[in-house]
Amino acid sequence: MPRVLLIEDDPSVREGVELGLRRRGHEVRGAATGEAGLALLGEFRPDLLLLDLMLPGMNGVQVCRRVREDSQLPIIMLTARGDDFDVVVGLEAGADDYIVKPARTEVIEARIRAVLRRIEEPGAGRPAVEFHGELAIDRTGLAVAKSGVRVALAPSELKLLLHLSAAPEQVFSRQQLLEHVWEHSYHGDARLVDACVRRLRNKIEDVPGTPRYIQTLRGFGYRFGPL
């Protein structure tokens, strides 16, 4: 069962979420501050970080950036306000998904599962490593390299790239991507997709402003290529 690190300053929320997730079999550790949470990372080695954005001292966005500096740990933001600004800033900082508080444990767990779920194995007869231009995508090893240099991608970024590149030149709407990559079964927030595409472009495109790999089709969505 996944190990979840929860950074949340409010004791009742921390206890409630810990209790709920533990009941569902997760191993949960709670931290009240960003600093304490970062200190726990090395020792606890979580599979996923549940991160409150409003924290005393070091705030959630700063924690998120710090984690992203050297780790692809999946991050789900907990936002108490659900305000547009928080969500956008959190997604830009590298969070993979977000949950608006208050949320039921089943919702939290479903998001955790979705973020942690590995992309489906490539079909038979498909080579393990595909080459698209300078990009090398290893579907089994779940690794991406550009011009022979490995690119560190957050889970959502990797899943988005794998999904798009599995069907080059096919256009996916934001809603379709939300369903396949984030597993949002209802009408999710298209900004998740847009923010993830922006982050992915910054990492794999030569010029992020004029993308080659992840192309926008105005009014329809995104597609991979044509190169």
Add this chain to the structure above:
Amino acid sequence: MSPRRRRAAEAAPLTRPGADRGFGGLRRRVRSARSGLRTRLVVAFLLVAALSCGTTAALTYRAARNAILEQTQDTAVSHFRDQIQGLDLQLPVDPNSFQLRLQQIARQGKPRPWRVYAEYGSMRLSSSTSPTSSVITSELRRAARGAPRGSFQRVVGGGHSYLTVAVPAVFAPAPGAEARPTGLVLYAVMELDAEDANIRAMVVAARDGALPALAVALIPALLAARSVLRPVRDLRRAAHHVGEGRLDTRIQVKGGDELADLARTFNASAAALEHSVAELRAAEARARQFASDVSHELRTPLAGMLAVTEVLDEDAAHLDPDTAAAVRLISAETGKLAVLVEDLMEISRFDARAAGLHTDEVDVAETIRRTLLSRHWTDPAQVVTELPTGIRARLDPRRFDVVVANLVGNALRHGRPPVTVRLTTEFRAADLSSWLVTEVADRGPGIAPDVLPHVFDRFYKADRARTRSAGSGLGLAITLENVRLHGGTVRAANGPSGGAVFTVEIPLTGGEDTA
């Protein structure tokens, strides 16, 4: 199930055409009043100027004319009298020598030669060819007989004016005795043409002076009208601004006249109005901020509670019945409270105008199907759909989902199934616009007419006795705000065959571009 809480309101267009008409009318009235005022002021000023010019000219003319005429007639009368006194007459007179004498007197006339006539009994003699003159009136003849010192009269005849003087000849009086008339009366007739010409010249001079003076008076008249009208115009403009909502409008006050007083009063009133409006707005903002803060504050404890409701639900089975019931109640109400707080937060965002539109081009039928699917409203006995394929629109999918879900949820709660969701497009020839029309109809009893205008009000309860329903009481209010954000309208009505019909109309060619 009776419809205990329905909220809706005609999403009436917010602009009232009447308001504009009112302002236009006011403007027209003010303009005509202003030009009327200006005309009246200028005319009054010119009338005063004309009156004073005219009076002065008339008085000067009269005085000058009298002076000219009096001087002439005094000279003429006294000179004629002197002539007559110097006339050494022997009665009865000899007509021939007397006529010569008369001609002599006529030549010596002052200030100009005159014609001299003499009347004695039936004898008529004159210095000219005609023995009598038509301008000597019987009135003068009568006066001459009664005034031994002589009398005169001004007569107008044949386009000329004449001075006629009559002096009776008297016997040389003995000292201390009264002079006796001899019965001989001498008349002098002098044309007053030179004097008339002088007087006419005076009239011309007065006229030529007064008319330019009046024309010149027009300039100060206009200036005066302007100085009076400028404050009036400022006041009108300021009042118009205040009417438009610019409450910080003030007038620059100059001087201490009545208009300045009026301007000061206006400024004071505007300041008072601005102050009260600011207070009202601040109070409203505080109330909204309070609602927003309360919902924020409620969220954190709710987040903890909601995370453990599952634990309560699962373990309730193992508890004794009373505790189990209590635990289930807490769990269920926590869920409702969370929905309520969520809806309050959403409304607060609309109030703070912080709600944004994140549009995407979507297949509308597909979007509605997903909304129904995710709420498990898939049973045809519950929800019937008429969703033509191929309608694409630029919408905020999350907000449109809320709109459809709230309307269908409301119809299922308060109406009777099956609920029909119908999607159409409409082209309006009037302004060449295309609209996306979504209709949600139920088979229930419909909405009472007195409730209809209030169905979109927040927490509106059709029946005060029933206090709570399954919804938060904000669902339709949120629907209304979401539709407005899309530039559309939503209205509630009763269908022709009974049942409530909610119609959402969203422009197909509007909305903010984010892709």
